[in-house]
Amino acid sequence: MNKIKSLDDLRRIKQDLAGGMNIREKSNSPESLVQIRVAMATCGIASGARNVMNTLIEKIEKDKIPAIVTQGGCMGYCYAEPTVEVKKPGEDPVVFSFVNEKVAIDILEKYVLKGELIDGILPVNYRTIEQK
Amino acid sequence: MSNYKMHILVCGGTGCRASQSHEIVEVFKAELKAHNLENDAQVVTTGCFGFCEKGPIVKIIPDNTFYTQVTPSDCTEIVLEHILKGRKVNRLLYEDPKTQSHVEDSKHMDFYKKQLRIALRNCGFIDPENIHEYIARDGYAALGKVLSEMTASSAIDEIKKSGLRGRGGGGFPTGLKWEIASKFKSDQKYVVCNADEGDPGAFMDRSILEGDPHSVIEAMAICGYCIGATKGLVYIRAEYPLAITRLKIAIEQARNFGLLGNDIMGSGFSFDIELRYGAGAFVCGEETALIHSMEGKRGEPTVKPPYPAEKGYLGKPTNVNNVETFASIPVIILKGSEWFASIGTERSKGTKVFALAGKINNVGLIEVPMGITLREIIYEIGGGIKDGKKFKAVQTGGPSGGCLTEKHLDTPIDYDNLTAAGSMMGSGGMIVMDEDDCMVSVAKFYLDFSVEESCGKCSPCRIGNKRLHEMLEKITSGKGTVEDLDYLQNLSKVIKDTALCGLGQTSPNPVLSTLEHFYEEYLIHVKERRCPAGRCKELRLYSINPDLCTGCTACTKACPVGAIEGEKRQPHIIHEEKCIRCGACYAKCKFTAINVQ
Numbered sequence: 001m002n003k004i005k006s007l008d009d010l011r012r013i014k015q016d017l018a019g020g021m022n023i024r025e026k027s028n029s030p031e032s033l034v035q036i037r038v039a040m041a042t043c044g045i046a047s048g049a050r051n052v053m054n055t056l057i058e059k060i061e062k063d064k065i066p067a068i069v070t071q072g073g074c075m076g077y078c079y080a081e082p083t084v085e086v087k088k089p090g091e092d093p094v095v096f097s098f099v100n101e102k103v104a105i106d107i108l109e110k111y112v113l114k115g116e117l118i119d120g121i122l123p124v125n126y127r128t129i130e131q132k
Numbered sequence: 133m134s135n136y137k138m139h140i141l142v143c144g145g146t147g148c149r150a151s152q153s154h155e156i157v158e159v160f161k162a163e164l165k166a167h168n169l170e171n172d173a174q175v176v177t178t179g180c181f182g183f184c185e186k187g188p189i190v191k192i193i194p195d196n197t198f199y200t201q202v203t204p205s206d207c208t209e210i211v212l213e214h215i216l217k218g219r220k221v222n223r224l225l226y227e228d229p230k231t232q233s234h235v236e237d238s239k240h241m242d243f244y245k246k247q248l249r250i251a252l253r254n255c256g257f258i259d260p261e262n263i264h265e266y267i268a269r270d271g272y273a274a275l276g277k278v279l280s281e282m283t284a285s286s287a288i289d290e291i292k293k294s295g296l297r298g299r300g301g302g303g304f305p306t307g308l309k310w311e312i313a314s315k316f317k318s319d320q321k322y323v324v325c326n327a328d329e330g331d332p333g334a335f336m337d338r339s340i341l342e343g344d345p346h347s348v349i350e351a352m353a354i355c356g357y358c359i360g361a362t363k364g365l366v367y368i369r370a371e372y373p374l375a376i377t378r379l380k381i382a383i384e385q386a387r388n389f390g391l392l393g394n395d396i397m398g399s400g401f402s403f404d405i406e407l408r409y410g411a412g413a414f415v416c417g418e419e420t421a422l423i424h425s426m427e428g429k430r431g432e433p434t435v436k437p438p439y440p441a442e443k444g445y446l447g448k449p450t451n452v453n454n455v456e457t458f459a460s461i462p463v464i465i466l467k468g469s470e471w472f473a474s475i476g477t478e479r480s481k482g483t484k485v486f487a488l489a490g491k492i493n494n495v496g497l498i499e500v501p502m503g504i505t506l507r508e509i510i511y512e513i514g515g516g517i518k519d520g521k522k523f524k525a526v527q528t529g530g531p532s533g534g535c536l537t538e539k540h541l542d543t544p545i546d547y548d549n550l551t552a553a554g555s556m557m558g559s560g561g562m563i564v565m566d567e568d569d570c571m572v573s574v575a576k577f578y579l580d581f582s583v584e585e586s587c588g589k590c591s592p593c594r595i596g597n598k599r600l601h602e603m604l605e606k607i608t609s610g611k612g613t614v615e616d617l618d619y620l621q622n623l624s625k626v627i628k629d630t631a632l633c634g635l636g637q638t639s640p641n642p643v644l645s646t647l648e649h650f651y652e653e654y655l656i657h658v659k660e661r662r663c664p665a666g667r668c669k670e671l672r673l674y675s676i677n678p679d680l681c682t683g684c685t686a687c688t689k690a691c692p693v694g695a696i697e698g699e700k701r702q703p704h705i706i707h708e709e710k711c712i713r714c715g716a717c718y719a720k721c722k723f724t725a726i727n728v729q
């Protein structure tokens with residue numbers, strides 16, 4: 001191990017290491033973040049939810065988007081899987097259907113960052129993350 | 133860079149390890165591997181989550197799912213259900229004692245809602261054996277800042293302004309202590325961390341050292357820079373093996389990173405730390421006794437002054453601070469004294485860690501802002517008294533402290549209020565008592581401890597405490613008189629005024645405070661020869677309920693002194709004057725016909 005030779009050195013190392021802890025830091029204050037939940041029941045996984053989740057996580061890490069991704073159980077939209085629920089702080093959750101890797105990027109770039117709605121939103125008729 | 137989607141945090145504190153948490157870690161790793169998930173979820177052994185009542189604890193990140201009393205055989209289900217399919221394993225979730233429903237995540241648990249974690253900021257959050265995780269959370273940044281951007285006196289000023297006071301019991305202002313130590317000139321000075329923690333039932337310091345050893349190491353180095361010391365010593369009791377192991381690992385890692393040793397971060401400042409082991413005597417937590425013990429002498433206190441700041445270890449200026457005091461330092465440097473001083477009350481700033489124990493639902497380790505009330509701690513964080521019983525008192529400050537009662541439930545907790553109420557902050561033990569506890573016996577319990585732990589050097593403590601104990605023994609066995617109560621009071625005051633060190637000066641406190649708050653209970657013991665809580669064995673009154681007694685004669689045969697009489701198949705009676713209160717009849721009766729009072 002190289003010794004840390006200055007405060008700047010330490011800061012650089014911290015920058016490199018912080019990524020691995022990001023998910024824990026974020027979980028400390030989920031209410032102030034965009035909470036994204038990928039339905040990962042059998043139906044979701046079968047239609048590609050795992051890839052969607054990976055895409056979301058990678059993009060969030062790379063672009064430092066203030067969002068946190070968790071997995072959820074079956075939401076009851078098996079016909080529309082993979083589904084992704086997005087809840088911005090203080091807003092009602094929105095559920096996107098038939099999400100693939102491209103849609104996942106759109107969700108982040110358009111809905112999360114710019115607030116634009118995109119196709120494939122399902123009507124909401126169930127309890128939200130917060131109420132649970 | 134790792135791209136784990138989930139982290140599985142497993143408590144590796146002493147409590148949870150005792151219930152196989154290290155095995156849980158292994159099973160999780162194997163299960164993740166078996167299901168090709170080892171790149172999705174990372175298993176991390178952390179320090180204590182504080183919720184020891186329900187250990188072993190497993191927390192899933194990012195959803196903060198809080199699993200309690202997990203066994204190695206539960207791990208497969210957690211991996212298959214939660215990690216793979218996102219379905220929480222409901223039966224392992226914490227159940228709220230009030231609503232009896234499962235709580236989805238730790239953010240919604242009453243136990244955590246009112247807590248504010250400063251000294252425990254990394255406990256249950258990082259892997260204490262991995263310096264990377266500490267650095268990722270701004271670890272050693274405070275040391276770096278002090279070394280490269282601050283002078284010793286400006287750093288001391290910052291600590292002074294923060295209002296931090298010693299967490300080891302005395303509550304002396306930390307910044308002032310550092311300033312005094314910095315003023316003495318000497319070729320060598322020492323920084324000592326007091327990790328003796330002899331208070332019965334306390335495990336705050338152990339948990340910090342097990343869960344976040346680097347925070348203490350970093351703070352000791354900061355202290356060294358401030359007072360001009362290059363050597364640090366941690367005095368830790370040998371019966372804390374896990375804390376010792378983790379400290380050693382942390383010190384080694386810090387050395388490898390150049391964060392201990394020569395020329396730290398290119399500043400020219402050098403500092404290193406060694407461990408010294410204690411044999412577990414309470415008096416060795418007293419700073420002068422501690423220093424003697426480290427020198428290889430008998431662990432006996434000496435008169436102050438001279439204070440350690442002037443003449444301490446090997447006769448050199450020495451600054452002694454408690455583990456928790458140190459653990460608060462790096463955050464104060466990074467977030468600023470103003471931030472710290474904004475938490476707490478007028479004269480007690482920041483937070484305090486308490487080890488909550490006794491007749492309370494949520495036993496565990498908590499950190500709360502100063503100024504919180506006892507009611508909030510007991511009924512919200514602690515989840516109320518066990519089995520719906522009635523609250524009676526809480527002992528703070530251990531054998532040096534006193535009890536607080538119902539009338540103190542809404543008093544903001546800080547150093548001064550606790551002292552005014554006849555107790556003290558102490559190091560953070562908090563033992564809750566309910567209606568079934570006898571306060572005379574509680575006082576006797578603590579006296580027992582003080583008699584046992586007295587080093588014997590000064591007579592007030594050696595002989596006086598013994599006499600106090602005998603007197604309490606007399607009262608609890610039904611032989612006390614009203615005059616004895618005055619005697620207790622007077623002797624207590626004499627011991628307080630004349631004992632050599634803090635042990636003797638505070639050991640009568642449990643007697644004085646129970647006398648003050650529960651005088652009536654003492655009176656009943658001596659006047660009516662009765663123990664209202666039914667704790668004092670020799671004061672118990674046994675009687676037979678004639679409606680339930682079938683006259684089976686089992687009790688007659690069990691009674692060793694022939695105190696029970698009665699015809700076969702007729703209700704029996706107990707002759708009180710013959711009864712020796714052994715309880716043999718009570719144990720034998722199949723019809724619950726024997727009453728104990």
Ligand SMILES: Cc1cc2nc3c(=O)[nH]c(=O)nc-3n(C[C@H](O)[C@H](O)[C@H](O)COP(=O)(O)O)c2cc1C
Pocket residue numbers: 297298299300301302303304306326327328329330331414415416417418419420452453454455457458559633634635
């Ligand atoms: C009998 C007795 C036992 C003590 N035990 C401890 C202890 O276990 N840990 C501790 O930090 N301080 C203990 N102290 C207080 C120390 O003497 C000293 O005040 C303290 O370590 C200073 O650190 P602080 O200013 O950070 O609190 C004890 C004092 C007495 C009189």
